[in-house]
Amino acid sequence: MDTNEQIERALREVGLRVTRPRVAVLAAVAAHPHADAGTVLAVVREGLPEVSHQAVYDSLHTLADAGVVRCIQPTGATARYETRVGDNHHHVVCRKCGDIADVDCAVGEAACLTASHDHGFTIDEAEVTYWGLCPRCSAARSEP
Amino acid sequence: MDTNEQIERALREVGLRVTRPRVAVLAAVAAHPHADAGTVLAVVREGLPEVSHQAVYDSLHTLADAGVVRCIQPTGATARYETRVGDNHHHVVCRKCGDIADVDCAVGEAACLTASHDHGFTIDEAEVTYWGLCPRCSAARSEP
DNA sequence: CTCTTCTTTTGACTGATTCAAGAAAAGGAG
DNA sequence: CTCCTTTTCTTGAATCAGTCAAAAGAAGAG
Structure with missing residues:
Protein backbone atom coordinates (compact mmCIF):
# COMPACT_ATOMS: atom_id res chain seq x y z
CA MET A 1 0.00 0.00 0.00
CA TYR A 81 -7.31 5.11 -14.60
CA GLU A 82 -4.65 2.91 -13.06
CA THR A 83 -1.23 3.38 -11.50
CA ARG A 84 0.38 0.35 -13.06
CA VAL A 85 2.38 1.87 -15.90
CA GLY A 86 5.30 1.01 -18.10
CA ASP A 87 5.02 -2.77 -17.96
CA ASN A 88 3.04 -3.42 -21.12
CA HIS A 89 0.13 -5.23 -19.56
CA HIS A 90 -3.35 -5.48 -20.97
CA HIS A 91 -6.93 -5.75 -19.77
CA VAL A 92 -9.84 -8.13 -19.67
CA VAL A 93 -13.24 -6.48 -19.63
CA CYS A 94 -16.42 -8.27 -18.63
CA ARG A 95 -19.12 -7.83 -21.24
CA LYS A 96 -21.83 -8.05 -18.63
CA CYS A 97 -20.75 -6.09 -15.57
CA GLY A 98 -17.91 -4.04 -17.02
CA ASP A 99 -15.42 -5.28 -14.47
CA ILE A 100 -11.78 -4.88 -15.53
CA ALA A 101 -8.76 -6.97 -14.57
CA ASP A 102 -5.10 -6.82 -15.51
CA VAL A 103 -3.53 -9.41 -17.79
CA ASP A 104 0.16 -9.71 -18.37
CA CYS A 105 1.23 -9.60 -21.96
CA ALA A 106 0.73 -13.15 -23.12
CA VAL A 107 2.46 -13.24 -26.46
CA GLY A 108 5.71 -11.57 -25.55
CA GLU A 109 6.72 -8.02 -26.21
CA ALA A 110 7.84 -8.60 -29.76
CA ALA A 111 4.55 -9.97 -30.99
CA CYS A 112 2.69 -7.11 -29.38
CA LEU A 113 4.25 -4.74 -31.84
CA THR A 114 4.00 -6.91 -34.89
CA ALA A 115 2.12 -5.33 -37.77
CA SER A 116 4.42 -2.34 -37.57
CA HIS A 117 4.28 -0.01 -40.53
CA ASP A 118 1.08 -1.35 -41.95
CA HIS A 119 -0.46 1.38 -44.08
CA GLY A 120 2.70 3.37 -43.51
CA PHE A 121 1.87 4.01 -39.87
CA THR A 122 4.73 4.16 -37.42
CA ILE A 123 3.50 2.12 -34.50
CA ASP A 124 4.86 2.64 -31.02
CA GLU A 125 2.39 0.87 -28.80
CA ALA A 126 -0.12 -1.94 -28.96
CA GLU A 127 -3.06 -1.88 -26.61
CA VAL A 128 -4.94 -5.13 -26.18
CA THR A 129 -8.39 -5.45 -24.69
CA TYR A 130 -9.79 -8.90 -24.09
CA TRP A 131 -13.56 -9.22 -23.97
CA GLY A 132 -15.43 -11.92 -22.16
CA LEU A 133 -17.17 -12.72 -18.91
CA CYS A 134 -15.81 -12.37 -15.42
CA PRO A 135 -15.99 -15.43 -13.15
CA ARG A 136 -19.10 -14.15 -11.39
CA CYS A 137 -21.11 -13.37 -14.54
CA SER A 138 -19.86 -16.56 -16.12
CA ALA A 139 -21.18 -18.59 -13.19
CA ALA A 140 -24.45 -16.70 -13.16
CA ARG A 141 -25.01 -17.52 -16.81
CA SER A 142 -24.28 -21.26 -16.61
CA GLU A 143 -26.35 -21.82 -13.47
CA PRO A 144 -29.44 -19.66 -13.78
CA MET B 1 -20.07 -0.59 -53.36
CA TYR B 81 -18.43 2.49 -36.62
CA GLU B 82 -17.49 0.15 -39.45
CA THR B 83 -19.19 -2.52 -41.51
CA ARG B 84 -16.27 -4.88 -41.64
CA VAL B 85 -17.23 -7.47 -39.05
CA GLY B 86 -16.40 -11.03 -38.17
CA ASP B 87 -12.90 -11.16 -39.60
CA ASN B 88 -10.88 -10.40 -36.50
CA HIS B 89 -9.04 -7.39 -37.79
CA HIS B 90 -7.60 -4.60 -35.69
CA HIS B 91 -6.88 -0.88 -35.89
CA VAL B 92 -4.05 1.58 -36.03
CA VAL B 93 -4.85 4.98 -34.59
CA CYS B 94 -2.79 8.07 -35.26
CA ARG B 95 -1.86 9.82 -32.01
CA LYS B 96 -1.79 13.18 -33.75
CA CYS B 97 -4.72 13.40 -36.13
CA GLY B 98 -6.85 10.52 -34.88
CA ASP B 99 -6.97 8.83 -38.25
CA ILE B 100 -7.84 5.13 -38.13
CA ALA B 101 -6.84 2.36 -40.52
CA ASP B 102 -7.54 -1.36 -40.58
CA VAL B 103 -4.82 -3.87 -39.83
CA ASP B 104 -5.21 -7.55 -40.42
CA CYS B 105 -4.48 -9.70 -37.45
CA ALA B 106 -0.73 -10.02 -37.51
CA VAL B 107 0.01 -12.70 -35.00
CA GLY B 108 -2.50 -15.30 -36.12
CA GLU B 109 -5.82 -16.08 -34.61
CA ALA B 110 -4.50 -18.36 -31.92
CA ALA B 111 -2.19 -15.83 -30.35
CA CYS B 112 -4.92 -13.22 -30.35
CA LEU B 113 -6.84 -15.23 -27.83
CA THR B 114 -3.93 -16.30 -25.70
CA ALA B 115 -4.23 -15.33 -22.07
CA SER B 116 -7.58 -17.04 -21.92
CA HIS B 117 -8.92 -17.61 -18.45
CA ASP B 118 -6.60 -15.26 -16.70
CA HIS B 119 -8.27 -14.22 -13.47
CA GLY B 120 -10.99 -16.75 -14.26
CA PHE B 121 -12.37 -14.65 -17.10
CA THR B 122 -13.79 -16.48 -20.07
CA ILE B 123 -12.39 -14.59 -23.01
CA ASP B 124 -14.13 -14.63 -26.38
CA GLU B 125 -12.51 -11.77 -28.24
CA ALA B 126 -9.29 -9.83 -28.29
CA GLU B 127 -9.36 -6.27 -29.54
CA VAL B 128 -6.04 -4.77 -30.49
CA THR B 129 -5.41 -1.08 -30.97
CA TYR B 130 -2.06 0.02 -32.31
CA TRP B 131 -0.98 3.54 -31.52
CA GLY B 132 1.43 5.56 -33.58
CA LEU B 133 1.64 8.16 -36.31
CA CYS B 134 0.01 8.03 -39.70
CA PRO B 135 2.23 8.57 -42.76
CA ARG B 136 1.23 12.20 -43.07
CA CYS B 137 1.85 13.17 -39.44
CA SER B 138 4.99 11.09 -39.41
CA ALA B 139 6.34 13.02 -42.40
CA ALA B 140 5.30 16.35 -40.92
CA ARG B 141 7.23 15.58 -37.75
CA SER B 142 10.50 14.47 -39.39
CA GLU B 143 10.68 17.37 -41.83
CA PRO B 144 9.57 20.50 -40.04
C1' DC C 1 10.10 35.92 4.24
C1' DT C 2 8.75 37.38 -0.40
C1' DC C 3 7.94 36.81 -5.02
C1' DT C 4 6.81 34.28 -9.05
C1' DT C 5 4.60 30.61 -11.01
C1' DC C 6 1.82 26.81 -11.03
C1' DT C 7 -2.77 24.97 -9.04
C1' DT C 8 -7.44 25.29 -7.41
C1' DT C 9 -11.76 27.09 -7.10
C1' DT C 10 -15.90 28.60 -9.08
C1' DG C 11 -19.28 28.49 -12.26
C1' DA C 12 -20.75 28.36 -16.77
C1' DC C 13 -20.61 25.70 -21.00
C1' DT C 14 -20.01 22.21 -24.87
C1' DG C 15 -20.87 18.04 -27.26
C1' DA C 16 -22.06 13.29 -27.20
C1' DT C 17 -25.49 10.35 -25.88
C1' DT C 18 -29.87 8.93 -23.64
C1' DC C 19 -34.86 9.16 -21.96
C1' DA C 20 -39.78 9.43 -22.75
C1' DA C 21 -44.28 9.92 -25.10
C1' DG C 22 -46.83 10.14 -28.90
C1' DA C 23 -47.01 9.70 -34.12
C1' DA C 24 -45.83 6.99 -38.04
C1' DA C 25 -44.57 3.10 -40.69
C1' DA C 26 -43.36 -2.01 -41.52
C1' DG C 27 -44.91 -6.46 -42.17
C1' DG C 28 -48.11 -10.22 -41.34
C1' DA C 29 -53.12 -11.80 -41.12
C1' DG C 30 -57.46 -11.79 -43.11
C1' DC D 1 -55.69 -4.77 -50.73
C1' DT D 2 -56.81 -3.28 -45.96
C1' DC D 3 -56.44 -3.57 -41.10
C1' DC D 4 -53.95 -4.43 -36.93
C1' DT D 5 -50.06 -5.14 -33.97
C1' DT D 6 -45.54 -4.21 -33.05
C1' DT D 7 -41.56 -1.92 -33.95
C1' DT D 8 -39.45 2.27 -35.14
C1' DC D 9 -39.19 7.30 -35.73
C1' DT D 10 -39.86 12.17 -34.26
C1' DT D 11 -39.67 15.70 -30.99
C1' DG D 12 -37.89 17.90 -27.29
C1' DA D 13 -35.83 17.83 -23.02
C1' DA D 14 -32.39 15.89 -19.91
C1' DT D 15 -28.02 13.77 -18.37
C1' DC D 16 -23.28 13.09 -18.10
C1' DA D 17 -18.36 13.35 -18.91
C1' DG D 18 -15.30 16.51 -19.80
C1' DT D 19 -13.63 21.45 -20.91
C1' DC D 20 -12.94 26.64 -20.69
C1' DA D 21 -11.76 30.89 -18.33
C1' DA D 22 -10.94 34.27 -14.61
C1' DA D 23 -9.67 35.11 -10.17
C1' DA D 24 -8.10 33.41 -5.63
C1' DG D 25 -4.80 30.51 -3.39
C1' DA D 26 -0.64 27.51 -2.38
C1' DA D 27 4.22 25.66 -3.53
C1' DG D 28 8.82 26.28 -3.86
C1' DA D 29 12.97 29.15 -5.32
C1' DG D 30 15.95 32.73 -3.74
Whole structure:
Protein backbone atom coordinates (compact mmCIF):
# COMPACT_ATOMS: atom_id res chain seq x y z
CA MET A 1 0.00 0.00 0.00
CA ASP A 2 1.38 3.36 -0.97
CA THR A 3 2.01 5.76 1.84
CA ASN A 4 1.58 9.46 1.39
CA GLU A 5 5.31 9.84 1.58
CA GLN A 6 5.82 7.48 -1.32
CA ILE A 7 3.20 9.32 -3.29
CA GLU A 8 4.82 12.67 -2.65
CA ARG A 9 8.17 11.27 -3.71
CA ALA A 10 6.62 9.89 -6.91
CA LEU A 11 5.21 13.32 -7.73
CA ARG A 12 8.50 15.08 -7.14
CA GLU A 13 10.34 12.54 -9.21
CA VAL A 14 8.43 13.53 -12.30
CA GLY A 15 8.76 17.21 -11.52
CA LEU A 16 5.24 17.89 -10.31
CA ARG A 17 4.31 20.06 -7.40
CA VAL A 18 2.95 18.24 -4.40
CA THR A 19 -0.56 19.37 -3.65
CA ARG A 20 -3.34 17.87 -1.57
CA PRO A 21 -5.62 17.10 -4.52
CA ARG A 22 -2.84 15.41 -6.45
CA VAL A 23 -1.79 13.26 -3.54
CA ALA A 24 -5.40 12.31 -2.89
CA VAL A 25 -6.06 11.53 -6.55
CA LEU A 26 -2.97 9.38 -6.86
CA ALA A 27 -3.82 7.55 -3.65
CA ALA A 28 -7.37 7.01 -4.85
CA VAL A 29 -6.26 5.59 -8.18
CA ALA A 30 -3.71 3.36 -6.46
CA ALA A 31 -6.38 2.08 -4.07
CA HIS A 32 -9.02 1.60 -6.76
CA PRO A 33 -7.42 0.39 -9.96
CA HIS A 34 -9.53 0.83 -13.08
CA ALA A 35 -11.78 3.40 -11.41
CA ASP A 36 -13.45 5.97 -13.63
CA ALA A 37 -13.21 9.71 -13.09
CA GLY A 38 -16.47 9.84 -11.18
CA THR A 39 -15.37 7.16 -8.76
CA VAL A 40 -12.02 8.82 -8.27
CA LEU A 41 -13.79 12.06 -7.50
CA ALA A 42 -16.02 10.34 -4.94
CA VAL A 43 -13.11 8.56 -3.27
CA VAL A 44 -11.02 11.71 -3.15
CA ARG A 45 -13.86 13.60 -1.53
CA GLU A 46 -14.15 11.00 1.20
CA GLY A 47 -10.90 12.28 2.61
CA LEU A 48 -10.92 15.79 1.18
CA PRO A 49 -14.51 16.98 0.79
CA GLU A 50 -13.63 20.38 -0.60
CA VAL A 51 -11.91 19.42 -3.85
CA SER A 52 -13.49 20.58 -7.05
CA HIS A 53 -14.15 18.09 -9.83
CA GLN A 54 -12.03 20.32 -11.98
CA ALA A 55 -9.02 19.72 -9.75
CA VAL A 56 -9.55 15.98 -10.01
CA TYR A 57 -9.83 16.05 -13.79
CA ASP A 58 -6.81 18.29 -14.00
CA SER A 59 -4.80 16.10 -11.67
CA LEU A 60 -5.72 12.99 -13.62
CA HIS A 61 -4.64 14.61 -16.86
CA THR A 62 -1.43 15.94 -15.38
CA LEU A 63 -0.58 12.59 -13.82
CA ALA A 64 -1.39 10.82 -17.06
CA ASP A 65 0.80 13.21 -19.03
CA ALA A 66 3.62 12.65 -16.57
CA GLY A 67 3.23 8.90 -16.95
CA VAL A 68 2.35 8.30 -13.31
CA VAL A 69 -1.10 7.00 -14.14
CA ARG A 70 -2.47 5.45 -17.28
CA CYS A 71 -5.82 6.15 -18.84
CA ILE A 72 -7.79 3.42 -20.58
CA GLN A 73 -11.19 3.66 -22.20
CA PRO A 74 -12.81 0.45 -23.44
CA THR A 75 -15.71 0.75 -25.86
CA GLY A 76 -18.86 1.87 -24.18
CA ALA A 77 -17.30 2.88 -20.89
CA THR A 78 -15.99 6.16 -19.52
CA ALA A 79 -12.28 6.73 -19.00
CA ARG A 80 -10.62 4.61 -16.33
CA TYR A 81 -7.31 5.11 -14.60
CA GLU A 82 -4.65 2.91 -13.06
CA THR A 83 -1.23 3.38 -11.50
CA ARG A 84 0.38 0.35 -13.06
CA VAL A 85 2.38 1.87 -15.90
CA GLY A 86 5.30 1.01 -18.10
CA ASP A 87 5.02 -2.77 -17.96
CA ASN A 88 3.04 -3.42 -21.12
CA HIS A 89 0.13 -5.23 -19.56
CA HIS A 90 -3.35 -5.48 -20.97
CA HIS A 91 -6.93 -5.75 -19.77
CA VAL A 92 -9.84 -8.13 -19.67
CA VAL A 93 -13.24 -6.48 -19.63
CA CYS A 94 -16.42 -8.27 -18.63
CA ARG A 95 -19.12 -7.83 -21.24
CA LYS A 96 -21.83 -8.05 -18.63
CA CYS A 97 -20.75 -6.09 -15.57
CA GLY A 98 -17.91 -4.04 -17.02
CA ASP A 99 -15.42 -5.28 -14.47
CA ILE A 100 -11.78 -4.88 -15.53
CA ALA A 101 -8.76 -6.97 -14.57
CA ASP A 102 -5.10 -6.82 -15.51
CA VAL A 103 -3.53 -9.41 -17.79
CA ASP A 104 0.16 -9.71 -18.37
CA CYS A 105 1.23 -9.60 -21.96
CA ALA A 106 0.73 -13.15 -23.12
CA VAL A 107 2.46 -13.24 -26.46
CA GLY A 108 5.71 -11.57 -25.55
CA GLU A 109 6.72 -8.02 -26.21
CA ALA A 110 7.84 -8.60 -29.76
CA ALA A 111 4.55 -9.97 -30.99
CA CYS A 112 2.69 -7.11 -29.38
CA LEU A 113 4.25 -4.74 -31.84
CA THR A 114 4.00 -6.91 -34.89
CA ALA A 115 2.12 -5.33 -37.77
CA SER A 116 4.42 -2.34 -37.57
CA HIS A 117 4.28 -0.01 -40.53
CA ASP A 118 1.08 -1.35 -41.95
CA HIS A 119 -0.46 1.38 -44.08
CA GLY A 120 2.70 3.37 -43.51
CA PHE A 121 1.87 4.01 -39.87
CA THR A 122 4.73 4.16 -37.42
CA ILE A 123 3.50 2.12 -34.50
CA ASP A 124 4.86 2.64 -31.02
CA GLU A 125 2.39 0.87 -28.80
CA ALA A 126 -0.12 -1.94 -28.96
CA GLU A 127 -3.06 -1.88 -26.61
CA VAL A 128 -4.94 -5.13 -26.18
CA THR A 129 -8.39 -5.45 -24.69
CA TYR A 130 -9.79 -8.90 -24.09
CA TRP A 131 -13.56 -9.22 -23.97
CA GLY A 132 -15.43 -11.92 -22.16
CA LEU A 133 -17.17 -12.72 -18.91
CA CYS A 134 -15.81 -12.37 -15.42
CA PRO A 135 -15.99 -15.43 -13.15
CA ARG A 136 -19.10 -14.15 -11.39
CA CYS A 137 -21.11 -13.37 -14.54
CA SER A 138 -19.86 -16.56 -16.12
CA ALA A 139 -21.18 -18.59 -13.19
CA ALA A 140 -24.45 -16.70 -13.16
CA ARG A 141 -25.01 -17.52 -16.81
CA SER A 142 -24.28 -21.26 -16.61
CA GLU A 143 -26.35 -21.82 -13.47
CA PRO A 144 -29.44 -19.66 -13.78
CA MET B 1 -20.07 -0.59 -53.36
CA ASP B 2 -23.15 -1.86 -51.60
CA THR B 3 -26.39 -1.33 -53.42
CA ASN B 4 -29.57 -0.58 -51.54
CA GLU B 5 -30.80 -4.01 -52.43
CA GLN B 6 -27.82 -5.65 -50.82
CA ILE B 7 -28.29 -3.52 -47.75
CA GLU B 8 -31.94 -4.44 -47.45
CA ARG B 9 -31.07 -8.09 -47.78
CA ALA B 10 -28.45 -7.76 -45.08
CA LEU B 11 -31.02 -6.22 -42.76
CA ARG B 12 -33.57 -8.94 -43.39
CA GLU B 13 -30.97 -11.62 -42.87
CA VAL B 14 -30.48 -10.60 -39.30
CA GLY B 15 -34.19 -10.22 -38.71
CA LEU B 16 -34.42 -6.44 -38.72
CA ARG B 17 -37.15 -4.40 -40.32
CA VAL B 18 -36.09 -2.45 -43.36
CA THR B 19 -36.58 1.27 -42.81
CA ARG B 20 -35.25 4.30 -44.59
CA PRO B 21 -33.07 5.49 -41.71
CA ARG B 22 -31.52 2.08 -41.24
CA VAL B 23 -30.69 1.66 -44.90
CA ALA B 24 -29.22 5.13 -44.99
CA VAL B 25 -27.18 4.57 -41.84
CA LEU B 26 -25.80 1.28 -43.06
CA ALA B 27 -24.93 2.79 -46.42
CA ALA B 28 -23.24 5.72 -44.72
CA VAL B 29 -21.14 3.49 -42.48
CA ALA B 30 -20.19 1.30 -45.44
CA ALA B 31 -19.15 4.36 -47.42
CA HIS B 32 -17.26 5.99 -44.56
CA PRO B 33 -15.48 3.38 -42.48
CA HIS B 34 -14.44 4.50 -38.99
CA ALA B 35 -16.82 7.46 -39.05
CA ASP B 36 -18.15 8.71 -35.74
CA ALA B 37 -21.82 9.16 -34.95
CA GLY B 38 -21.79 12.82 -35.88
CA THR B 39 -20.30 12.12 -39.29
CA VAL B 40 -22.76 9.31 -39.91
CA LEU B 41 -25.58 11.66 -39.01
CA ALA B 42 -24.29 14.28 -41.43
CA VAL B 43 -23.85 11.79 -44.26
CA VAL B 44 -27.27 10.27 -43.70
CA ARG B 45 -28.88 13.69 -43.82
CA GLU B 46 -27.29 14.41 -47.17
CA GLY B 47 -29.68 11.94 -48.70
CA LEU B 48 -32.42 12.01 -46.13
CA PRO B 49 -32.58 15.44 -44.51
CA GLU B 50 -35.47 14.66 -42.21
CA VAL B 51 -33.95 11.95 -40.03
CA SER B 52 -33.62 12.66 -36.36
CA HIS B 53 -30.30 12.16 -34.65
CA GLN B 54 -32.13 9.81 -32.35
CA ALA B 55 -33.00 7.53 -35.25
CA VAL B 56 -29.36 7.44 -36.27
CA TYR B 57 -28.18 6.60 -32.77
CA ASP B 58 -30.87 3.98 -32.46
CA SER B 59 -30.05 2.46 -35.83
CA LEU B 60 -26.37 2.33 -35.01
CA HIS B 61 -27.10 0.55 -31.74
CA THR B 62 -29.51 -1.86 -33.34
CA LEU B 63 -27.12 -2.64 -36.18
CA ALA B 64 -24.27 -3.08 -33.73
CA ASP B 65 -26.35 -5.45 -31.59
CA ALA B 66 -27.25 -7.43 -34.69
CA GLY B 67 -23.59 -7.68 -35.62
CA VAL B 68 -23.98 -5.83 -38.91
CA VAL B 69 -21.75 -2.98 -37.85
CA ARG B 70 -19.03 -2.87 -35.26
CA CYS B 71 -18.44 -0.09 -32.80
CA ILE B 72 -14.94 0.86 -31.71
CA GLN B 73 -13.95 3.56 -29.31
CA PRO B 74 -10.25 4.24 -28.86
CA THR B 75 -9.17 6.17 -25.78
CA GLY B 76 -9.95 9.83 -26.08
CA ALA B 77 -12.15 9.61 -29.16
CA THR B 78 -15.88 9.30 -29.67
CA ALA B 79 -17.44 6.05 -30.88
CA ARG B 80 -16.69 5.02 -34.43
CA TYR B 81 -18.43 2.49 -36.62
CA GLU B 82 -17.49 0.15 -39.45
CA THR B 83 -19.19 -2.52 -41.51
CA ARG B 84 -16.27 -4.88 -41.64
CA VAL B 85 -17.23 -7.47 -39.05
CA GLY B 86 -16.40 -11.03 -38.17
CA ASP B 87 -12.90 -11.16 -39.60
CA ASN B 88 -10.88 -10.40 -36.50
CA HIS B 89 -9.04 -7.39 -37.79
CA HIS B 90 -7.60 -4.60 -35.69
CA HIS B 91 -6.88 -0.88 -35.89
CA VAL B 92 -4.05 1.58 -36.03
CA VAL B 93 -4.85 4.98 -34.59
CA CYS B 94 -2.79 8.07 -35.26
CA ARG B 95 -1.86 9.82 -32.01
CA LYS B 96 -1.79 13.18 -33.75
CA CYS B 97 -4.72 13.40 -36.13
CA GLY B 98 -6.85 10.52 -34.88
CA ASP B 99 -6.97 8.83 -38.25
CA ILE B 100 -7.84 5.13 -38.13
CA ALA B 101 -6.84 2.36 -40.52
CA ASP B 102 -7.54 -1.36 -40.58
CA VAL B 103 -4.82 -3.87 -39.83
CA ASP B 104 -5.21 -7.55 -40.42
CA CYS B 105 -4.48 -9.70 -37.45
CA ALA B 106 -0.73 -10.02 -37.51
CA VAL B 107 0.01 -12.70 -35.00
CA GLY B 108 -2.50 -15.30 -36.12
CA GLU B 109 -5.82 -16.08 -34.61
CA ALA B 110 -4.50 -18.36 -31.92
CA ALA B 111 -2.19 -15.83 -30.35
CA CYS B 112 -4.92 -13.22 -30.35
CA LEU B 113 -6.84 -15.23 -27.83
CA THR B 114 -3.93 -16.30 -25.70
CA ALA B 115 -4.23 -15.33 -22.07
CA SER B 116 -7.58 -17.04 -21.92
CA HIS B 117 -8.92 -17.61 -18.45
CA ASP B 118 -6.60 -15.26 -16.70
CA HIS B 119 -8.27 -14.22 -13.47
CA GLY B 120 -10.99 -16.75 -14.26
CA PHE B 121 -12.37 -14.65 -17.10
CA THR B 122 -13.79 -16.48 -20.07
CA ILE B 123 -12.39 -14.59 -23.01
CA ASP B 124 -14.13 -14.63 -26.38
CA GLU B 125 -12.51 -11.77 -28.24
CA ALA B 126 -9.29 -9.83 -28.29
CA GLU B 127 -9.36 -6.27 -29.54
CA VAL B 128 -6.04 -4.77 -30.49
CA THR B 129 -5.41 -1.08 -30.97
CA TYR B 130 -2.06 0.02 -32.31
CA TRP B 131 -0.98 3.54 -31.52
CA GLY B 132 1.43 5.56 -33.58
CA LEU B 133 1.64 8.16 -36.31
CA CYS B 134 0.01 8.03 -39.70
CA PRO B 135 2.23 8.57 -42.76
CA ARG B 136 1.23 12.20 -43.07
CA CYS B 137 1.85 13.17 -39.44
CA SER B 138 4.99 11.09 -39.41
CA ALA B 139 6.34 13.02 -42.40
CA ALA B 140 5.30 16.35 -40.92
CA ARG B 141 7.23 15.58 -37.75
CA SER B 142 10.50 14.47 -39.39
CA GLU B 143 10.68 17.37 -41.83
CA PRO B 144 9.57 20.50 -40.04
C1' DC C 1 10.10 35.92 4.24
C1' DT C 2 8.75 37.38 -0.40
C1' DC C 3 7.94 36.81 -5.02
C1' DT C 4 6.81 34.28 -9.05
C1' DT C 5 4.60 30.61 -11.01
C1' DC C 6 1.82 26.81 -11.03
C1' DT C 7 -2.77 24.97 -9.04
C1' DT C 8 -7.44 25.29 -7.41
C1' DT C 9 -11.76 27.09 -7.10
C1' DT C 10 -15.90 28.60 -9.08
C1' DG C 11 -19.28 28.49 -12.26
C1' DA C 12 -20.75 28.36 -16.77
C1' DC C 13 -20.61 25.70 -21.00
C1' DT C 14 -20.01 22.21 -24.87
C1' DG C 15 -20.87 18.04 -27.26
C1' DA C 16 -22.06 13.29 -27.20
C1' DT C 17 -25.49 10.35 -25.88
C1' DT C 18 -29.87 8.93 -23.64
C1' DC C 19 -34.86 9.16 -21.96
C1' DA C 20 -39.78 9.43 -22.75
C1' DA C 21 -44.28 9.92 -25.10
C1' DG C 22 -46.83 10.14 -28.90
C1' DA C 23 -47.01 9.70 -34.12
C1' DA C 24 -45.83 6.99 -38.04
C1' DA C 25 -44.57 3.10 -40.69
C1' DA C 26 -43.36 -2.01 -41.52
C1' DG C 27 -44.91 -6.46 -42.17
C1' DG C 28 -48.11 -10.22 -41.34
C1' DA C 29 -53.12 -11.80 -41.12
C1' DG C 30 -57.46 -11.79 -43.11
C1' DC D 1 -55.69 -4.77 -50.73
C1' DT D 2 -56.81 -3.28 -45.96
C1' DC D 3 -56.44 -3.57 -41.10
C1' DC D 4 -53.95 -4.43 -36.93
C1' DT D 5 -50.06 -5.14 -33.97
C1' DT D 6 -45.54 -4.21 -33.05
C1' DT D 7 -41.56 -1.92 -33.95
C1' DT D 8 -39.45 2.27 -35.14
C1' DC D 9 -39.19 7.30 -35.73
C1' DT D 10 -39.86 12.17 -34.26
C1' DT D 11 -39.67 15.70 -30.99
C1' DG D 12 -37.89 17.90 -27.29
C1' DA D 13 -35.83 17.83 -23.02
C1' DA D 14 -32.39 15.89 -19.91
C1' DT D 15 -28.02 13.77 -18.37
C1' DC D 16 -23.28 13.09 -18.10
C1' DA D 17 -18.36 13.35 -18.91
C1' DG D 18 -15.30 16.51 -19.80
C1' DT D 19 -13.63 21.45 -20.91
C1' DC D 20 -12.94 26.64 -20.69
C1' DA D 21 -11.76 30.89 -18.33
C1' DA D 22 -10.94 34.27 -14.61
C1' DA D 23 -9.67 35.11 -10.17
C1' DA D 24 -8.10 33.41 -5.63
C1' DG D 25 -4.80 30.51 -3.39
C1' DA D 26 -0.64 27.51 -2.38
C1' DA D 27 4.22 25.66 -3.53
C1' DG D 28 8.82 26.28 -3.86
C1' DA D 29 12.97 29.15 -5.32
C1' DG D 30 15.95 32.73 -3.74
